[in-house]
Amino acid sequence: MTPTNWPCPNVGGLVQEYALTFDAARNHRLLIVPALFDEGNRLRRLTVEVMRRLDARGIDSFLPDLPGCNESLQPLERQEAASWLSAMTSAARHFGATHVLGIRGGCLFTPAGLPTWHYAPVKAAAIMRQMLRARLLSAREAGREENRDALAKAALAQGIELAGYRLDAAFYRQFELMAPDAAATVVAQDCIGGAGLWLRAEPDEDSAQADALAALMANGIAA
Known part of the structure; x- marks a missing residue:
């Protein structure tokens, strides 16, 4: 796992944003658009554990910050929904994504034009x-x-x-x-097993859920 910066279009021009990456220049490259706000905190560990499992299966993955969130230095109060979508579209181009996974509210910002999965999407x-x-x-x-x-x-x-x-x-x-885009492939929580981790009061992890989601994504990408 490597933290890296990537050039992101934002209010006032191009800025550097942060991303976690597993990048070995492999053919299959998955952009992950994270869950939003507090759900993003609760699901961060699950997301990274899924990335570790995909790496073991020969799939590169990229988890960029949305401007104004996590490690971003941009003010959240200056963001627009359109700028978040533009940012994720730019991230997909920069990292050469071949597939996209949106998680919960992140499903609202998955870029168009790539095979896309939505895990537990929400309006x-x-x-x-x-x-x-x-x-x-x-x-x-x-x-x-x-x-x-x-x-x-x-x-x-x-x-x-x-x-x-x-x-x-x-x-x-x-x-x-x-x-969320109705054309995306939906991954419902009952496909993963157990209750959604976003429902817990504090950030948590579940190795069985990480195993299940990674396996589902790896099989879908390889299909």
Whole structure:
């Protein structure tokens, strides 16, 4: 596993972003678009373990950061949904991807034109509902009363902070309408076994799930 930088188009020009890679210049090269926000943290270990298993099966893989997330130095509040899609399209070109895997919310940003799998895809509206619900619960525990409709209206006008993530109004407007590409091959959780790790309170791992997802991807790529 090698951390590397890659040139990413972003607001104001080209920037350097971070990626984890298993790259031995092999013929099969899988771009992985990570899960978003807190789900990305919960699924990071699973994602990397899948990459290790694919490497053992002779498949290169690449896990780039979305601008504004993880190790990125770009401000999240300056991002737009369109810029994330442009970033992943650029990453696919840069790494010479032959196949793509989106994970959960990352399925919304898988670039077009390559064989694509979506692991437990989710609509953007569902992600926003979950994050709004978490904010309402946090406010209630702190003795504040907030209203879902008022928060959503404010988000559309001036942006919003949810679960520690500051989202611009333009991002919110673009993002909440997004849905995964219906043409992708869907990998449902019951194909992997067990409950989704994004449902756990803290980041965790499951070697059986990593084995199952890696095997499914390797078989699909080789087909």
